[in-house]
Amino acid sequence: MEQPDVDQLRFAQGILASQPFSELIGARITEFGSGRATLEVPIRDDLRQQFGFVHGGVWAYAADNAITFAAGSVLGPKVLTAGVAIDYLRPAREGVLTVTAQVVHSSHRVAVCRADLSVVGDSRLCAVAHGRVQTADPDRRDEPPAAVLVDPGSGTSS
Amino acid sequence: MEQPDVDQLRFAQGILASQPFSELIGARITEFGSGRATLEVPIRDDLRQQFGFVHGGVWAYAADNAITFAAGSVLGPKVLTAGVAIDYLRPAREGVLTVTAQVVHSSHRVAVCRADLSVVGDSRLCAVAHGRVQTADPDRRDEPPAAVLVDPGSGTSS
Amino acid sequence: MEQPDVDQLRFAQGILASQPFSELIGARITEFGSGRATLEVPIRDDLRQQFGFVHGGVWAYAADNAITFAAGSVLGPKVLTAGVAIDYLRPAREGVLTVTAQVVHSSHRVAVCRADLSVVGDSRLCAVAHGRVQTADPDRRDEPPAAVLVDPGSGTSS
Amino acid sequence: MEQPDVDQLRFAQGILASQPFSELIGARITEFGSGRATLEVPIRDDLRQQFGFVHGGVWAYAADNAITFAAGSVLGPKVLTAGVAIDYLRPAREGVLTVTAQVVHSSHRVAVCRADLSVVGDSRLCAVAHGRVQTADPDRRDEPPAAVLVDPGSGTSS
Numbered sequence: 103m104e105q106p107d108v109d110q111l112r113f114a115q116g117i118l119a120s121q122p123f124s125e126l127i128g129a130r131i132t133e134f135g136s137g138r139a140t141l142e143v144p145i146r147d148d149l150r151q152q153f154g155f156v157h158g159g160v161w162a163y164a165a166d167n168a169i170t171f172a173a174g175s176v177l178g179p180k181v182l183t184a185g186v187a188i189d190y191l192r193p194a195r196e197g198v199l200t201v202t203a204q205v206v207h208s209s210h211r212v213a214v215c216r217a218d219l220s221v222v223g224d225s226r227l228c229a230v231a232h233g234r235v236q237t238a239d240p241d242r243r244d245e246p247p248a249a250v251l252v253d254p255g256s257g258t259s260s
Numbered sequence: 261m262e263q264p265d266v267d268q269l270r271f272a273q274g275i276l277a278s279q280p281f282s283e284l285i286g287a288r289i290t291e292f293g294s295g296r297a298t299l300e301v302p303i304r305d306d307l308r309q310q311f312g313f314v315h316g317g318v319w320a321y322a323a324d325n326a327i328t329f330a331a332g333s334v335l336g337p338k339v340l341t342a343g344v345a346i347d348y349l350r351p352a353r354e355g356v357l358t359v360t361a362q363v364v365h366s367s368h369r370v371a372v373c374r375a376d377l378s379v380v381g382d383s384r385l386c387a388v389a390h391g392r393v394q395t396a397d398p399d400r401r402d403e404p405p406a407a408v409l410v411d412p413g414s415g416t417s418s
Numbered sequence: 419m420e421q422p423d424v425d426q427l428r429f430a431q432g433i434l435a436s437q438p439f440s441e442l443i444g445a446r447i448t449e450f451g452s453g454r455a456t457l458e459v460p461i462r463d464d465l466r467q468q469f470g471f472v473h474g475g476v477w478a479y480a481a482d483n484a485i486t487f488a489a490g491s492v493l494g495p496k497v498l499t500a501g502v503a504i505d506y507l508r509p510a511r512e513g514v515l516t517v518t519a520q521v522v523h524s525s526h527r528v529a530v531c532r533a534d535l536s537v538v539g540d541s542r543l544c545a546v547a548h549g550r551v552q553t554a555d556p557d558r559r560d561e562p563p564a565a566v567l568v569d570p571g572s573g574t575s576s
Numbered sequence: 577m578e579q580p581d582v583d584q585l586r587f588a589q590g591i592l593a594s595q596p597f598s599e600l601i602g603a604r605i606t607e608f609g610s611g612r613a614t615l616e617v618p619i620r621d622d623l624r625q626q627f628g629f630v631h632g633g634v635w636a637y638a639a640d641n642a643i644t645f646a647a648g649s650v651l652g653p654k655v656l657t658a659g660v661a662i663d664y665l666r667p668a669r670e671g672v673l674t675v676t677a678q679v680v681h682s683s684h685r686v687a688v689c690r691a692d693l694s695v696v697g698d699s700r701l702c703a704v705a706h707g708r709v710q711t712a713d714p715d716r717r718d719e720p721p722a723a724v725l726v727d728p729g730s731g732t733s734s
Contacts, residue, residue, distance in 0.1 A: 123315035126284070126306045147283045157281035158324045158341055163317025164695050170316070183316055184528075184550060187661055189344035189688050189708060191681040206692075207516065207701050209667040212500075214663050214704060216690065219679075229686060232706060234500060234550070234663060295530050315553050341709060342686075345503055345661065347550060349523040359569050364508040370658075372546060374532065376522075385523050388530060390548060392505060392658060392708070406507075439631035442600070442622045464600045473597035474640045474657055479633025486632070498631055537593035 109244075110135040114171055127163060131171065137205035137213075139171035142222065144198045155193035162188050164201040165217045165231035172203035173213035181213075186233035188219075190257030192224075198222040211237050268293040272329055285321060295363035295371075297329035300380065302356045313351035320346050322359040323375045323389035330361035331393030333370035339371075344391035345390065346377075349384075356380040359389075369395050426451040430487055434572030443479060447487065453529075455487035457536065460514045471509035478504050480517040481533045481547035488519035489529035497529075502549035502570035504535075509541075514538040517547075527553050584609040588645055590689075594595075601637060605645065607624050611679035611687075613645035616696065620661045629667035638675040639705035640690045646677035647709030657689035660707035662693075665700075672696040686710050 114134035118124050118141075127149070133140035139165050142147070151157040168197045174181045203217040212234065219229040272292035276282050276299075285307070291298035299322050301307070309315045324344045332339045361375040370392065377387040430450035434440050434457075443465070449456035457480050467473040482502045490497045495512070519533040528550065535545040588608035592598050592615075601623070607614035615638050617623070625631040640660045648655045677691040686708065693703040 117310060120310035121315060122306045123317060124309075127317070148280045150280045151282075152275060152278035156280060157321070158328070158344070159281060159285070159321025160318070161317070161319035161323050162344065162346075165321050166316045183348055184500070185345065185347040186316070186320065187706075188320075188344065189681075189706070190341055191688060206704055207663075214665060216704070230680055230706065231390040232661075232704065234664070248635070249264045342658070345548075347523075347548070349530060364546055365505075372507060374546070388522055388532070388548065390503075397443065402461070432627060436626035438622045438624045439633060443633070464596045466596045467598075468591060468594035473595060473631070473637070474644070474660070475597055475601070475637025478636035478640050478660065478662075479631070482632045482636050499664055500662065501663040502632070502636065503659065504636075505659040506657055508656075525630060 107135045110175070114139065114175075117171075118167075121244055123163070124167065127160065129164065129167065133202070135175050137172055137176045137208065138202065139168050139175060140200060141168045141171070142198050142200050142203040145194065145196055149174055152194055156195070156199065158190055160199065161190065161201075161229050162186070164199055165203070165219060165229065166233065168201040168203035168217050169215040169231065169233035170235055171203040172205050172217075173208070173233075176205050176208045177211075177213050177235065177237050180238040181235050183237045184236055185237050186231060190228055190233040192228050194221045194228050196221075197224070199228075203231075203233075232242075253255045265293045268333065269285055272297065272333075274326075275329075281321070282325065285318065287322065287325065291360070295334045295366070296360065296376055297326050297333060298358060298360040299326045299329070300358045302355050302414075303352065303354055312353055314353070314357065316348055318357065319348065319359075319377055319387050320344070322357055323361070323377060323387065323393055324391065326359040326361035326375050327373040327389065327391035328393055329391050330363050330368070330373045330375075331391075334363050334366045335369075335393065335395050338391050338396040340390040342397045344389060344396055346389040348387050350386050352379050352386050355382070357386075361389075368406075392399050423451045426491070430455065430491075433487075434483075439479070439485075441481065442521065443476065445480065445483065446512075449518070450487055451494070453488055453492045453524065454518065455484050455491060456516060456518045457487070458514050458516050461512055470511055472511070474506055476515070477506065477517075477545050478502070478516055478537055481519070481535060481545065482549065484519035484533050484560050485531040485549035486518040486551055488521050488531045488533075489549075492521050492524045493529050493551065495563065496554040497551050498566050499553045500550040500552055502547060504545055504547040507544050509554045510537045510544050512537075513540070515544075519547075519549075526552065551569050578681050581609045584649065588613065588649075589648065591645075595641075597637070598641065598656040601627050601634065603638065603641065603733045607676070608645055611646060611650045611682065612676065613642050613649060614674060614676045615645070616672050616674045616722050617644045619668065619670055628669055630669070632664055632672060634673065635664065635675075635693055635703050636660070638673055639677070639703065641691060641709065642675040642677035643689040643707035644709055646679050646689045646691075647682070647707075650682045651685075651687050651709065651711050654707050658708040658710055662703055662705040664703050666702050666724050669708060670694045670695075671698070673702075677707075684711070686712075709730075
């Protein structure tokens, strides 16, 4: 991925736009490249739980997706997320959720990422997450990827 | 929570129906009580990632919510989910997602749950998860609950 | 690994005996095969924290090792543990720690395991854990295994 | 904990010295205070697995203990570790293990920490970990602490 960051971001925005669930959530990607990715989710009423806080599942989606994108920026186009763990720290009610994921270790096959989740304009963390992402392996027919960034032609992803 | 299971399930269905995000996802609860909860999510096109598999974030939502409900069935009405971890095992493309969460340990303040995620009619696991849930503590004003099952009047949750 | 279970257990006992740290802890393996492994650790004074409870690190060691053995029983001789998570539920002061790990999913490359930790003769859980184990990949020179069951001749492990 | 850092470190060293398991491992604490703690473990032959790498259980012990100390530096004397997760990135064979844990969020009751594990003099991470630590609650007789930093007189810890 030798393109300048602006092209990388446009590339990532195209992938996000091709994820129907990310469209349903209303997520946008504002940073992508060099082992980092930032996703934002404007809070809407239909993202809440019964008392007006953003549902934990929205945070979990955002952490999962930001971690997958951050890893994809170093592992290349075909990756699958092996697992994600999230610790909830404080709820959010209004504003724009933001999650920045950062690769803390990567090889040519695996990346481990951490993510910080908060609300734009508020430095207090709402959650922290970490996850492990691997390159998709075409010969592992028993393990099609849980999340694949690109290459619709891949035998594992389509 | 002394009511018979049918009342417990109706009670839980009412809570789920009051979660706008669960309505957006289209989740339903089919089992609730005695430390167990089962949620189902019929797969729809807008729950997919770019290659037609269910987005990992949908699985993460389902795990988080099932774990919170299972814990709530033993901890009582006011709980908050401290953290959830999910391992993705295989993707799903069609059918109805089902996640059953089971309390494996609980005290009067904390419950730890495991969850198995699969597709209805297919015994193969798509993911496994576990999570820790605590009772919400009204005097912890610095920690409003990330998820609260009931009691809209609670100072911590509204 | 076609041998009868008794041979499998003897095989696993030989591997455990070749782990100096397991010898230091005083661990023994009492079950191995078909995706399951049970380790026991008799509580000794030098395994405690400052108030006489078994140190969390002893539980974490036992979970890590039992999970690696359980996975090795299905993945074959060369495996590495990618990650382990443990939830502490109640401390232990006397007796024999026991941890049983069970593979809940495996492919030819990856196994995900759960482990239950308790004290022999007491049905109450002291901790639960889960972990992901992969086959060691000789061509991944940047990732020698964190734990390898056998094959000292492997380029990745020696 | 208003004392200067030097007193805080001496205080922490005294606690570590009172943990028989930490003595068995040969751990030392070199930083303590303001939400951070650093532990070191000189690699010895009896800390290895069968191929000469440090056993994953040693890393897990170090992560668990560093996280508990880091949290204790902000939560005060009586804490219990609820859970720890570790991702193994690369093994170590020689030198001194070092783990630095940092509180990323704390309230008056809970602290969430991240830890970086490596070998002294080598900037490459060998593992990353995170954990949740709570204040011990004397009235929770059903939940004596899994790890308590001080106060041997506490009803929950002795």
